[in-house]
Structure formats: structure tokens, C-alpha cells
Amino acid sequence: MNLAHVLWLFGVAVGASALGGMLGMAGGIFIVPILTLFGHLDIRTAIGASIVSVIACSCGSAAQFLESGLTNIRLAVLLETATTAGALTGVLLAGIIPVPYLYFLFALVLAVSAKQMMSRRGEPAALAPTANGSGWSAALRLDSTYPDRTFGQTVAYQVQRVPMGMSLMYGAGLISALLGIGSGVLKIPAMDTALRLPIKVSSATSNFMIGVTAAASAGAYFMRGEIIPAVAGPVALGSVIGSILGARILMAISNDRIRLFFVVVLVALAIQMLLSAFGVHLVGGSE
Amino acid sequence: MTRRDAIIPRLESLLAMLLRYGTWLASGLIGVGVTLALLHALPATDTPSSLGLRLITAGIVCFILLPVCRVAIMLVVFIVERDFRFVAIAAAVLAIILAGFALGTRSAKTQPHAGSSATHPAK
Numbered sequence: 257m258n259l260a261h262v263l264w265l266f267g268v269a270v271g272a273s274a275l276g277g278m279l280g281m282a283g284g285i286f287i288v289p290i291l292t293l294f295g296h297l298d299i300r301t302a303i304g305a306s307i308v309s310v311i312a313c314s315c316g317s318a319a320q321f322l323e324s325g326l327t328n329i330r331l332a333v334l335l336e337t338a339t340t341a342g343a344l345t346g347v348l349l350a351g352i353i354p355v356p357y358l359y360f361l362f363a364l365v366l367a368v369s370a371k372q373m374m375s376r377r378g379e380p381a382a383l384a385p386t387a388n389g390s391g392w393s394a395a396l397r398l399d400s401t402y403p404d405r406t407f408g409q410t411v412a413y414q415v416q417r418v419p420m421g422m423s424l425m426y427g428a429g430l431i432s433a434l435l436g437i438g439s440g441v442l443k444i445p446a447m448d449t450a451l452r453l454p455i456k457v458s459s460a461t462s463n464f465m466i467g468v469t470a471a472a473s474a475g476a477y478f479m480r481g482e483i484i485p486a487v488a489g490p491v492a493l494g495s496v497i498g499s500i501l502g503a504r505i506l507m508a509i510s511n512d513r514i515r516l517f518f519v520v521v522l523v524a525l526a527i528q529m530l531l532s533a534f535g536v537h538l539v540g541g542s543e
Numbered sequence: 544m545t546r547r548d549a550i551i552p553r554l555e556s557l558l559a560m561l562l563r564y565g566t567w568l569a570s571g572l573i574g575v576g577v578t579l580a581l582l583h584a585l586p587a588t589d590t591p592s593s594l595g596l597r598l599i600t601a602g603i604v605c606f607i608l609l610p611v612c613r614v615a616i617m618l619v620v621f622i623v624e625r626d627f628r629f630v631a632i633a634a635a636v637l638a639i640i641l642a643g644f645a646l647g648t649r650s651a652k653t654q655p656h657a658g659s660s661a662t663h664p665a666k
Contacts, residue, residue: 259581311606315566322559329554333617333633340639347646396628468636471610472643478607479647486580489573489599492606496570 262490264295269494270501273313277502278514283495284310284437285369288362289525293532297487299358303436304483307474309495310438314467316499326460331398331415338422339469342429347476350434359533362435366526369441370519393418402457413454421450433473438466554620558613565609572602611640
């Protein structure tokens with residue numbers, strides 16, 4: 257361990273998590289590409305470090321969300337059965353999938369995230385109450401309320417199409433474990449199109465689930481010895497600090513500018529990862 | 544109905560407290576560990592060699608266990624609430640996470656180097 261390397265890892269994690277935190281995501285989606293492309297770390301080492309960082313980000317910000325009363329804890333626990341099962345599948349696959357495929361898959365997820373960022377997310381429609389709610393939601397008492405500050409009142413909402421939401425969550429958990437990312441971006445379709453949650457509730461609930469999902473895969477990677485303390489330690493520490501910073505900066509800069517910057521970074525990283533999948537290294541290849 | 548409404552806010556603040564202090568503890572362990580490891584790397588200092596890395600590992604284990612504790616607390620609260628469907632659901636989540644640990648341990652045995660740092664990271 258030397259100072260320059262530790263500072264570099266720490267700096268990458270602060271930057272990535274601050275950037276992610278500004279839009280309410282974990283920084284994992286930036287950490288893995290930067291560590292592999294610029295730091296020339298093994299992609300599995302990077303994924304191991306990143307998954308710890310995802311937990312760190314989630315734990316740091318989940319407390320705030322919980323106190324705001326936006327998290328639907330019951331729904332989160334239910335969906336966690338699907339995300340953790342997906343995570344275990346991901347861990348099993350991670351041992352089998354060849355490294356170039358991992359790069360390719362990562363490029364794909366970066367591209368999907370960029371697209372997701374561009375399309376503005378509207379409040380899901382059809383919040384109109386269905387007669388008695390679906391069987392699942394009623395049987396498990398998933399419907400809840402949240403305090404809305406803009407209207408200064410408590411808003412009630414219903415949870416819809418739970419089985420479809422669960423299947424999408426299984427996929428999100430799988431990708432999260434496989435690539436060492438929080439995959440909050442991939443949870444958005446499940447939250448919006450299937451479950452039809454209000455945006456604030458879905459961000460808080462998704463954030464709450466990310467930690468538990470990541471713990472399922474991080475536990476397995478840790479026992480397997482794929483989490484290297486000398487790398488994961490500085491990255492985790494930087495992530496905690498970065499996510500705190502990100503939440504602060506969020507208030508200062510306009511949302512549109514962050515969004516554009518985000519898309520540019522995501523697309524650039526996607527191209528790099530795609531090239532790496534085919535064995536082309538543009539950055540620092542000679543080092 | 545009234546009992547459930549009383550328990551959920553308590554659960555929320557309990558979980559928020561766990562996450563907040565847990566994050567501080569884990570970050571603290573890693574921070575001290577990194578500092579010690581760096582001091583050790585300097586020439587002409589004689590800090591104990593593996594202590595830094597052990598503290599870092601302990602911090603990482605802390606981070607991994609935080610969400611597990613979170614689910615465990617939820618499980619207890621659901622038991623107190625006598626909400627047995629959710630007791631089963633939370634237990635299933637815990638079981639899946641523990642299965643992950645077991646899965647990692649089993650595949651670590653095939654690679655002799657890996658996983659050796661997993662046992663008792665810090666004393």
C-alpha cells in the first residue's frame with residue numbers, strides 16, 4: 257500500500273459517489289469502469305471494491321430517507337426476496353462468465369443508464385385507485401402513505417402489479433451482483449411501470465433495498481476472497497464522504513446540468529468499456 | 544391497526560440509528576486502518592505490520608453486516624407485531640443472504656489462497 261495509490265482510490269470513490277449522490281444513485285457504475293480503465297485493476301477486484309462502496313453509500317443515505325418517512329419498509333422487504341435471490345444468481349454467474357462479456361455487459365448497462373437519464377421521469381400515471389387493490393397488495397398490506405412537503409399533506413398510494421415488479425427486481429439484483437453496481441437505474445422501470453410508486457417513495461425504497469441486495473453478493477465475494485481490503489477500504493471510505501458531498505452539491509447546481517454531465521460521462525465510459533470488451537485499450541495502454 | 548401504526552415509526556428510527564452509527568463505526572475502522580497501513584509502508588517506522596489491514600477488513604465486514612442487521616431487526620419487529628407473513632418474508636431474505644455467505648465459503652475452498660483473510664479479521 258502506498259500513499260499515491262490510496263489517495264487515487266480514495267479520490268475516484270469521492271468523485272464517483274458525489275456524482276452518483278447528486279442524482280440519488282450509488283457511485284458503483286462509475287467506480288468499476290474508472291478502476292479498470294484508468295487504474296488497470298482486474299475487473300473482479302474492481303467489482304469487489306465497488307460492491308462494498310455501494311453498501312457504504314446506501315447505509316449513509318438510507319438513514320436520512322428513513323427519517324423522512326418516504327421508505328415503504330414492508331414493500332422493501334418483500335422485494336428484497338427477489339433482489340437477493342437475483343444477487344445469488346449473479347454471484348454464481350460471475351464465476352463462469354468470461355471477462356470480455358463482463359465488459360460488454362457493463363457497457364450495455366452504462367448505455368441503458370444514459371438513456372434513462374435523458375428521458376425525463378414523470379410521475380407514474382394511473383395512480384387512480386383500483387377497486388380493492390390487487391390480491392398481493394391487499395394481502396400483504398403494502399399500500400401506504402407518505403408526507404408530501406410541497407402540498408403539506410399526507411398522500412396515500414397503492415402498490416400495483418407486484419409479481420411483475422418482483423421479476424424485474426430479480427433481474428436488477430442479478431446485474432447488481434454481477435457488475436458490482438447498485439443498479440438503482442435498473443430498478444426505476446420496476447418501480448415506475450410495474451409497481452407505480454410515487455417517485456419520492458420509489459427512490460427512498462430503492463435506496464433502502466440496494467444495501468441489502470449488495471450485502472448478499474458482497475458476503476459471497478468476501479468469503480471467496482475477492483474483496484481486497486487494500487483496494488476496497490479506501491474506496492469505501494471515499495464513497496461515504498462522496499455521498500455526503502453529493503447530497504450537499506445537489507442543492508447548489510441545477511438538475512439539468514448535472515443530468516447532461518451525467519449522460520456525457522456515462523456514454524464516454526460505455527464506449528471505453530465496449531472497446532475493452534474487444535481488447536482495445538485507448539487509455540494508458542502502454543503503462 | 545393502532546398497534547401497527549405505533550410500531551412502524553419506532554422501527555424507522557431504530558433502523559436509521561443503526562445505519563447512522565454503523566456507518567460511522569465502519570468508516571472509522573477503515574480510516575484508522577488505512578492510516579496505520581500507510582505508516583507501516585513508510586521507512587523507519589515499526590508499527591505492527593498486519594494491524595492496519597486487519598482494521599480495514601473489520602470495517603468492510605462491518606459494512607457488509609449492517610444491512611444484515613437491518614433485516615434481522617425487521618424480523619424481530621415483525622415477530623413482535625405478530626405479522627407472521629412478514630416474519631416468513633424477512634426470514635427468507637436473511638436465509639438468502641446467509642446462503643450467499645455459504646456459497647462464497649464453499650467456492651473459496653477450491654482456491655487455497657482466497658478466503659483466508661475472511662476468518663476473524665480483527666481481534
